[in-house]
Amino acid sequence: MGTVDRRYVRHMLTGAQYKATLDDGRLTYFEGEQVTDLPGHPLLGGPVQEVADGYDWLLTQSSDGVSPISGVPTSADELRDKVELVHHAGMMAHVTYTSIMTLATVAGRITETAPQYIDRIHGFISDAQVRDVRITQCITDAKGDRSRPPSRQDDPDAYVRVVDRTPEGVVIRGAKLHITAASLGHELLTIPTKSMKAGEEEYSIAAMVPVNAPGVKIVNTTYAPRHADTRDFPVSGRSSIPEGFVIFDDVFVPNERIFLDGETSIAAVFAHALGLWERLGGLTAMADGADTLVGLAQLVAEANGLAGVAHIKEKISEMIIHASVVRACYEAAIAHSQAGEFGAVFPDELYTNAGKYTGAANYHLMVRHLHDIAGGAVVTAPSMSDLEHDDVGPLLRKYMSTRSDVDGEYRTRLFHAIRDLTADAYGGWTQVTNVQAGGGLYAQRIVTRRHYDLDRAKQLALAAAGLDAGQVDG
Ligand SMILES: Cc1cc2nc3c(=O)[nH]c(=O)nc-3n(C[C@H](O)[C@H](O)[C@H](O)COP(=O)(O)OP(=O)(O)OC[C@H]3O[C@@H](n4cnc5c(N)ncnc54)[C@H](O)[C@@H]3O)c2cc1C
Known part of the structure; x- marks a missing residue:
C-alpha cells in the first residue's frame, strides 16, 4: 500500500496549476465579504503564493514525477526524511501529509473492527497522490456546552452529524472550527473530534469532503500583517496560513468517500x-x-x-x-x-x-x-x-x-x-x-x-x- 500505480500517475502540479485549481466554485469568506479571487486577495493571496511555492519546490525534489510528500514511510529513517522534507515544504504540505498518514494509521487499526472501509481508505490515498491534492483536517467541532455529549446539546448540530441518507450516500450538517488552511486545500478530512457512545451513531461519521462541495462554506481568519511594508514583520510577512471556520450546511457525501458511518466504538x-x-x-x-x-x-x-x-x-x-x-x-x-x-x-x-x-x-x-x-x-x-x-x-x-x-x-x-x-x-x-x-x-x-x-x-x-x-x- 501507499505506493502509486504508475499507470495512473500524472505530472505533479506546478504552483501555477495549483492556483488555477482554486477557481472551482468554492465558497470562502473574509471579514464580511465573499472571496472570489483567492490568489488576488490582499491578505489571502500571500498564503496562496506560499502554497504554490511549496508545489514548485517539491517539483525540484522529485526524481520520478511523484510528489515526495506522498508515500507512506516504512522505516524510522524514511520517517525522519519525510518529516524533514514536509516541514521544509510548508504548512499545507504538512497538513496533507499528516492527513494521509492518519488515514494509513487508521487503516491499520480497523482491520478487525471495520475492515469494510480499508479499501476505500487506501483507494483515496492513491487517488490523492495521483491528483497531487492538498488535504486539511477537520476535527474540532463547535461542541456547544462542553459538559454535555453530542446527543444532549440544545442544538443537535453542535457536532457534525448525518442528517439524511440515500442509497448513494449521506448528508452532513455541522461546523468544524480553527481549520488550518481549509480554504487553500482541495479536500476536507472530516472526522469525529472524540469518542462516541451508543445512541451517537449519527455523530460517528468520517468522510472526505471536497472544499467546493455544495453546502461547504469557509470563513477565514489570519494573523497576516496588515501593513503595506512587511519588512517590519520578517516572519509573518513571509509566511501566514489562515485558519478556516468550516460550515457543512447540508453537504452530500457519496458512499465511496465515507470512512466511518455509525460505528460508535471506533469513532475515536x-x-x-x-x-x-x-x-x-x-x-x-x-x-x-x-x-x-x-x-x-x-x-x-x-x-x-x-x-x-x-x-x-x-x-x-x-x-x-x-x-x-x-x-x-x-x-x-x-x-x-x-x-x-x-x-x-x-x-x-x-x-x-x-x-x-x-x-x-x-x-x-x-x-x-x-x-x-x-x-x-x-x-x-x-x-x-x-x-x-x-x-x-x-x-x-x-x-x-x-x-x-x-x-x-x-x-x-x-x-x-x-x-x-x-x-x-x-x-x-x-x-x-x-x-x-x-x-x-x-x-x-x-x-x-x-x-x-x-x-x-x-x-x-x-x-x-x-x-x-x-x-x-x-
Ligand atoms: C491556530 C490553531 C489551529 C488549529 N488547527 C486545527 C485544525 O487544523 N484542525 C482542527 O480540527 N482543529 C484545529 N485547531 C483546534 C484545536 O485542536 C482546539 O482549539 C483544541 O482541541 C481545543 O478545543 P477548543 O478550542 O474547542 O477549546 P475547548 O474544548 O473549549 O477547551 C478549552 C479548555 O476546556 C477544557 N475542556 C473542554 N471540554 C472539557 C470537558 N468536557 N471536561 C473538562 N475539560 C474540558 C480543555 O481541556 C481546555 O483546557 C486549531 C487551533 C488553533 C488555535
Missing part, C-alpha cells in the same frame, strides 16, 4: 491517529522554533553588549536546555517509531506527546527570558521606513547602534524579528496555538500517561523502598 480511532501525527508536526516546529528563540536571545545579548553577563548567560542556558529537551523528544519519537499493519511506520506516542507537551508548557518561559534579555525595543523599535527617512533615519540608526561594530539597522531588525515572533499578532497566535493546536495540553497529558510504563516505575519505587510487589495493590 481517527482523532487518536491524527493527534499523533499532528503532535509530531508540532514537535518538529517547536524544536526548530526553540532553537530560533535561543539564537535571537544570544544575538540580541551580543548586540546589547551583555552576552558575558552572568544572569543573561543563565537565562540563555535555561533556554538551551529547554530547546535541547524538546529536540531530544523529537529524536526519541522517531528513533522509537513502530511499524503497524500494512508496514506503515508511526512515531512513538509517549515521546511525541511528552515532547509536544513540554514544548508548549514551557514556551512562555522561553518568551519571558527572551523579552527580559532583549529590552523594551522589542515593542518600540522604529519601522524600517523610519530608518530610511531623510531627516530622522540617520539619527535612529545612530541611537539604535550600541557600539561601532553593531549597525543600528541590524539591531532594529533583530527587534522586529523578536516582536513579530513573540509579541505581536503572530506572536499572540503562536502562544495560543502552542497550547491548543493538536488537542490541548490536557489531551497530551492523557496520552502521555496512557503510554508511560507506570508499572515499571512502581517496581523501581518499591525496590527503592525495600518493599516487594506483593505488599501493595495496584
Whole structure:
C-alpha cells in the first residue's frame, strides 16, 4: 500500500496549476465579504503564493514525477526524511501529509473492527497522490456546552452529524472550527473530534469532503500583517496560513468517500491517529522554533553588549536546555517509531506527546527570558521606513547602534524579528496555538500517561523502598 500505480500517475502540479485549481466554485469568506479571487486577495493571496511555492519546490525534489510528500514511510529513517522534507515544504504540505498518514494509521487499526472501509481508505490515498491534492483536517467541532455529549446539546448540530441518507450516500450538517488552511486545500478530512457512545451513531461519521462541495462554506481568519511594508514583520510577512471556520450546511457525501458511518466504538480511532501525527508536526516546529528563540536571545545579548553577563548567560542556558529537551523528544519519537499493519511506520506516542507537551508548557518561559534579555525595543523599535527617512533615519540608526561594530539597522531588525515572533499578532497566535493546536495540553497529558510504563516505575519505587510487589495493590 501507499505506493502509486504508475499507470495512473500524472505530472505533479506546478504552483501555477495549483492556483488555477482554486477557481472551482468554492465558497470562502473574509471579514464580511465573499472571496472570489483567492490568489488576488490582499491578505489571502500571500498564503496562496506560499502554497504554490511549496508545489514548485517539491517539483525540484522529485526524481520520478511523484510528489515526495506522498508515500507512506516504512522505516524510522524514511520517517525522519519525510518529516524533514514536509516541514521544509510548508504548512499545507504538512497538513496533507499528516492527513494521509492518519488515514494509513487508521487503516491499520480497523482491520478487525471495520475492515469494510480499508479499501476505500487506501483507494483515496492513491487517488490523492495521483491528483497531487492538498488535504486539511477537520476535527474540532463547535461542541456547544462542553459538559454535555453530542446527543444532549440544545442544538443537535453542535457536532457534525448525518442528517439524511440515500442509497448513494449521506448528508452532513455541522461546523468544524480553527481549520488550518481549509480554504487553500482541495479536500476536507472530516472526522469525529472524540469518542462516541451508543445512541451517537449519527455523530460517528468520517468522510472526505471536497472544499467546493455544495453546502461547504469557509470563513477565514489570519494573523497576516496588515501593513503595506512587511519588512517590519520578517516572519509573518513571509509566511501566514489562515485558519478556516468550516460550515457543512447540508453537504452530500457519496458512499465511496465515507470512512466511518455509525460505528460508535471506533469513532475515536481517527482523532487518536491524527493527534499523533499532528503532535509530531508540532514537535518538529517547536524544536526548530526553540532553537530560533535561543539564537535571537544570544544575538540580541551580543548586540546589547551583555552576552558575558552572568544572569543573561543563565537565562540563555535555561533556554538551551529547554530547546535541547524538546529536540531530544523529537529524536526519541522517531528513533522509537513502530511499524503497524500494512508496514506503515508511526512515531512513538509517549515521546511525541511528552515532547509536544513540554514544548508548549514551557514556551512562555522561553518568551519571558527572551523579552527580559532583549529590552523594551522589542515593542518600540522604529519601522524600517523610519530608518530610511531623510531627516530622522540617520539619527535612529545612530541611537539604535550600541557600539561601532553593531549597525543600528541590524539591531532594529533583530527587534522586529523578536516582536513579530513573540509579541505581536503572530506572536499572540503562536502562544495560543502552542497550547491548543493538536488537542490541548490536557489531551497530551492523557496520552502521555496512557503510554508511560507506570508499572515499571512502581517496581523501581518499591525496590527503592525495600518493599516487594506483593505488599501493595495496584
Ligand atoms: C491556530 C490553531 C489551529 C488549529 N488547527 C486545527 C485544525 O487544523 N484542525 C482542527 O480540527 N482543529 C484545529 N485547531 C483546534 C484545536 O485542536 C482546539 O482549539 C483544541 O482541541 C481545543 O478545543 P477548543 O478550542 O474547542 O477549546 P475547548 O474544548 O473549549 O477547551 C478549552 C479548555 O476546556 C477544557 N475542556 C473542554 N471540554 C472539557 C470537558 N468536557 N471536561 C473538562 N475539560 C474540558 C480543555 O481541556 C481546555 O483546557 C486549531 C487551533 C488553533 C488555535
